[in-house]
Amino acid sequence: MKNIRKIVFSVLVLSLVISQLLILMPKNASAAAGDDPGTTITAPENISSRQQVELTVTLASSSGHLDEDGYINVQIPNFIVANKQDIVNQLYIDAPFYLEDNPLKEDENGNYILKVNYDHTKIDQESAAGQTFTVKFKAPRISSEDTSFPSTVSFSSTLFKGTENVSKDSATSQIRTDNPGLPLLEKRSVQSHKVIDGVNVALMSKDDPSANVFAILVNYNQRHITNAKIVDTTPQNTQLANPQKYVPASGDNTPSQHFRIAKVTGWGDDGLPNAWEYVTSDFADKINITSTGFSIDLGELTPDDSYVIMYAEKVDDNITSSEFGVRYNHVDLTSNDAIIKSAESAIALDTEDYNYTQLTKNVDKPVIATSDSSLVYSLSLSNQYGTIPAGTKIVDPLPEYTTYNKTTQIDSQYLSNGVYDATTKTITYTLLKDLNMGESTNVKFAVNYANPDAKANDKIVNKAYISYAGTDIYSASVTTTVANSAILVKKDTNTKAALAGAVFNLIDENGDTVLKDLTTDSNGIVRTGVLKPGSYKFVETKAPAGYLLDEKPVPFTINYGDTKAVTLEKDNAQxxxxxxxxxxxxxxxxxxxxxxxxxxxxxxxxxxxxxxxxxxxxxxxxxxxxxxxxxxxxxxxxxxxxxxxxxxxxxxxxxxxxxxxxVPTPPTPVPPVPTPPAPVPPMPTPKNPTNPIIVVPTKTVIDSDDTPESLPKTGDDTPLDALLWGLFLTALASFTLLYQNKK
CATH class of the missing domain: 2.60.40.1140 (Collagen-binding surface protein Cna, B-type domain)
Incomplete structure (x- = not known):
């Protein structure tokens, strides 16, 4: 019994001592990594000029240990941050984390304090839980000539459960200076980045190889390099592809063997390049493609020779993310074949755990047949696993020649009204509350497309992304193709065969000739190209060879937003x-x-x-x-x-x-003028009349059968008609002989 009392007494005393020690311990005491619940923070070993700094912050607890809401404060010295907005804008957080309004503040010591809240109801209290988020920002230019920079920088994360400080951790990085602050060689990738197996990788797109852009910066620190050459080793299961635009360079942007090369032609007051010119053609014969990559002979580089080399990579279709793993795109800069600088970029395919969030984009018109049209884009944000936190932004950079009109449908429970930035031509919707597993939200908005110089087969390409402050997850691209506004088919009236060579003018509703000399092709087709809305008519100006011209107009109307060409027919008769x-x-x-x-x-x-x-x-x-x-x-x-x-x-x-x-007209006969008879002198009367002598004529009797019916006329008694007919026949014979001689 005594022994039992001694044991009980000893336990009570020990408990009292321990309780007093706990009371005396300050509430903000630091706890080492491994606290339960606890937080840890890791930072890069070294930070150099303009580097993207990534701080990995974890929250870990045993089951039931995080049973009330709290937050983590991440402390970042302001001198190591180029733009404080990056801290929030490039922050990627998942459930159970979220941000309140104005989560980034500055304390009296010049430190940025990022407050990341957690919702304990989003944590499975029946299981051990571990969550990680990454704080990203770009370091400023760190020049060796600037003595204000210390040699090290420290960061910290502090966990508060409710209002109680329960854990704290810190990490320190070495600061490395550049001289003069711009890279001799650097390889950049524009894709979304993610940490896989502890490596920050660029996520490769299998759907759009041109988006997998890599940029090699050469001699940005303006040195003199003899016999400079770039030797690049590309990962297996990738092939070169033409890149999307990377820098706003002037000149000819035509790729050569999938490369664009631009030379720096201007520098800003901050020492950064601000102007480039494409010089790809100068190096077209210096590019050598190998089985493992490529090399580019840059020749003699002077301080005035700074270049950016751009290309893209396509990943084989049949390889999975697990098979691909993490691979490296490595580049060496050599001088006289000796390596003087190396750089690399890690790449990977997105893994399934990253695909719990889906952003789907659609367009209502895959084809338009006019230079002016409305397009309605729809965005669907769905969550398959975990939680998409409130504050997530859906950002849609609008295509060229489009302007935002209005939001036509929105899930106001989840999404804010759209905010349109006319300068950047982006429409942004903000998630008002967390989007949990299995939930989705949708929005539709209309844009106006107007391009007076639109050509048939132009593409209007658009995609949106979710902005997790530097981790931009893009939707698939949707494309609207611009088609011919009207097509006329010329056919044979009877056979319906296609007729080539018919020529038309296109007249608008004001009577102005819009297009001239449109000629049907071998298929009998003439196309108008892309027209603005209005009334038009085809007028034939030249028929096909061997066919009748039909100038009757063929009218038609182009309506705003037409989605297919107006098809017309016109027949021609032989x-x-x-x-x-x-x-x-x-x-x-x-x-x-x-x-x-x-x-x-x-x-x-x-x-x-x-x-x-x-x-x-x-x-x-x-x-x-x-x-x-x-x-x-x-x-x-x-x-x-x-x-x-x-x-x-x-x-x-x-x-x-x-x-x-x-045929001469016979002259009218002229009757002869009668000659008056000569006067007969009077018979003189003899004075002594005598008896007249009477002569009796002898009568000769002629047989009646021998008596002629008429006697021919002779002498002055020839008729005039006979004479005229003789003259006519003579003239006719003369004309005939003359005509024969002419022939």
């Missing part, structure tokens, strides 16, 4: 022509009877179709062109010509040719 020559046989119009004009009548299948006056100005030739060759049943028309009668001429016809022969 044509034929009839022509002939008039010939005169009138001894060069010696009689002056040739008319000033004649009339030729055209008959189609025996029905008068047309008439034409023909004159000497036409050289007495005539033609009827653009005549339909076939009827509606496809049978050929029969065309004949007739000449309307011409006075004083007879007409002969040979096919479509006519010959007119002059």
């Amino acid at each position: 044509s034929t022509s009839v022509s002939g020559q008039k010939t005169w046989m009138d001894n060069e119009n010696i009689a002056g009877q040739r008319p000033e004009n004649i009339t030729i009548d055209l008959y189609q299948n025996g029905v008068l179709l047309d008439s034409k006056k023909v004159t000497a100005d036409d050289n007495w030739s005539y033609s009827f062109a653009d005549l339909p060759k076939l009827d509606t049943d496809g049978k050929e028309y029969v065309y004949t010509l007739k000449e309307e009668p011409v006075a004083h001429y007879t007409t002969t016809q040979d096919g479509y040719n006519f010959t007119n022969i002059f």
Whole structure:
């Protein structure tokens, strides 16, 4: 019994001592890593000029130990931060972390304090929990000439459970200076970054190889290098690809063997380059592709020769993220074949644990057929695992030639109203509250597309991203293709065969000629290109060879937002022509009877179709062109010509040719003037009349059968008509002989 009492007494005394010690311990006492619950912070061993600094902060606890809300304060000395906005803007946090309003403050000692809250209800209290987030920011230029920089910098993280300080950790980095502060060689990647297996990697896109841009900065610190050469080793299962735009360089941006090379042509007051010019063509024959990478012979580099070499890489389609792992894109800068500087960039494929968040983008019009249109983009943010914290921003940089119009549909429970920045042409929506596993939210907004210089097959490409302050997760690209506004198909009226060579003008609603000499191709098609909305008409100005010209306009209308081309048809009938020559046989119009004009009548299948006056100005030739060759049943028309009668001429016809022969008009006979009889002198009366002598004529009787019906007339009794007809026949014979001689 005594022993039991002694044991109980000893336990009570020990408990009292321990309790007093705990009471005397200050509440803000530091705790080493491994506290439960606890926080740790790690920092890079070295920090150099303009480096992206990454501080990894962890929160760990046993089951049930984080049973109330709290926060972690991350302390960062302000002198090591180039832009304090990076601390928040490039922060990637997941459940259970979130940020309150104005999470970044500055204390009296010149330290930035980032307050990262955690929601204990988002932590499984039945299990051990461990979460990690990374604070990222860019270091300023650290020059050896600037003595204000210390040799080291320290960071800390402090965990508060409720308002109680329960854990604290710190980390120190060495500060490395650059001289003069710009790299001799550096390899950069523009892709989203993520820590995989402790390595900060660039995430490669398998969907858009051109987005996997790598930039090699050469001689930015402006040194003199003899026989400079870049030797790059690219990872396995990758191939070179053309890169997207990286720097705003002037000049020809045409890639050579998937490379663009730009030379620095201007420097700002801060010592940074601010202007570039493409010089790819200068090095086109200096690029050597190998089985393991490539090399580029830069030759003699002077302090004025600073370059950025840009290219992209495509990852094999059949490789998985686990098979690819973490690989390195390594580059060496050599001088006289000796390595003087190396750099590398780690790359990987995104892993499944990173894909719990999905941002999906769609467009309502995959094709438009006008230079002016509305487009409605939809964004869907869904969460498959974990939590997307409130404050996450959905950012959509709008394509060229588009402007934000309005938000047409929004889930106001989760998303803020869109904020449009007209300068950067971006629309931003902010998540108002956490988006948990299995939840999603959607927004739709309209933009106006207007490009007066749009060409058929132009692409309007757009993608959005979730901004986790430096970790930008992009949606897939959506593309709207600009198509021809109108297409006209020219066909044969009867056979419906395509007709090439028809020429059209395009007239707008104001009567102005918009396009001239649009010619149908071998498929009988003519395309307008991209038109603005309005009313138009095709007017044929030249028919295909062998076809009738049809000047009847073909009207059509282009509406705002049309999604397909207006398709039109116009038929042409085959044509034929009839022509002939008039010939005169009138001894060069010696009689002056040739008319000033004649009339030729055209008959189609025996029905008068047309008439034409023909004159000497036409050289007495005539033609009827653009005549339909076939009827509606496809049978050929029969065309004949007739000449309307011409006075004083007879007409002969040979096919479509006519010959007119002059016919003189016989003169009107002139009756003879009668000669008055000579006067008969009076018979004198004899004084002595005598008996008259009477002579009785002898009568001769002639048989009636021998009596002629009439006797020929002779001498002055010849008729005038006979004489005139003789003259006419003589003249006609003369004209005939003369015409034959001319022929």
